[in-house]
Amino acid sequence: MLTVSLKKNESVDKAIRRLKKKVDREGVLKIVRQNAYYEKPSEKRLRKQKAARRNAARIMKMKAGR
Numbered sequence: 001m002l003t004v005s006l007k008k009n010e011s012v013d014k015a016i017r018r019l020k021k022k023v024d025r026e027g028v029l030k031i032v033r034q035n036a037y038y039e040k041p042s043e044k045r046l047r048k049q050k051a052a053r054r055n056a057a058r059i060m061k062m063k064a065g066r
Contacts, residue, residue, distance in 0.1 A: 002026060 004019040006012070023029060039047075 002028065 002019065002022050004015050004022065006015050
């Protein structure tokens, strides 16, 4: 659970900005979007395989650029 406490003489806007940064870093929105609807196990497996292929291609591209 993410929490942000106000510091002395800190505006609410700054605290909200800090909260947004924490949410982005933790990937909370990504998890919420993934759980917004049911994903069949076969679809989940295909999505993970696609991601693995993209990551492998990205790594190969980085190695080739050296």
